[in-house]
Amino acid sequence: MNNPDEAFASYDRYREAVTRASQSNKIVIFDALAAANITHVHIEFDGCGDSGQIDCVTAYRGEEKIELPTGFITLQQASWNHSEVGIAEEPLSQALETLCYDFLEAKHGGWEIDDGAYGQFRFDVAARTIELEFNGRCSDTYTENRTF
Numbered sequence: 001m002n003n004p005d006e007a008f009a010s011y012d013r014y015r016e017a018v019t020r021a022s023q024s025n026k027i028v029i030f031d032a033l034a035a036a037n038i039t040h041v042h043i044e045f046d047g048c049g050d051s052g053q054i055d056c057v058t059a060y061r062g063e064e065k066i067e068l069p070t071g072f073i074t075l076q077q078a079s080w081n082h083s084e085v086g087i088a089e090e091p092l093s094q095a096l097e098t099l100c101y102d103f104l105e106a107k108h109g110g111w112e113i114d115d116g117a118y119g120q121f122r123f124d125v126a127a128r129t130i131e132l133e134f135n136g137r138c139s140d141t142y143t144e145n146r147t148f
Contacts, residue, residue: 021078025102026099116136
């Protein structure tokens with residue numbers, strides 16, 4: 001693909017597919033969390049230097065930390081150069097990570113590049129909301145020229 005317009009169009013189609021899949025996956029994941037009586041989930045991420053990862057997934061029932069259920073759930077999954085979404089079976093823990101990575105890519109593409117970023121997703125199961133705390137890092141350069 002040497003045509004920049006086609007490359008941008010392909011990327012736009014991919015992002016649209018990721019957005020559609022994420023909205024559907026959010027519903028499926030909240031249903032699974034509610035069925036397990038999980039009240040909220042915190043997910044931490046960190047990245048820089050072209051590498052980023054989910055560091056910690058913690059589930060709660062009230063104030064008590066609990067283990068996530070081990071069963072699999074069915075997610076929609078977007079693939080590069082395909083406008084249609086596919087289906088994937090993942091454990092709930094992996095599904096949570098997948099959803100967070102998709103939200104990061106959709107809203108903060110490149111979050112893991114150069115100085116990177118870190119933060120936390122907070123899932124409120126009763127409200128069915130996901131709050132993202134995003135902390136972007138940046139280097140600052142101060143230049144001063146003088147002639148004496």
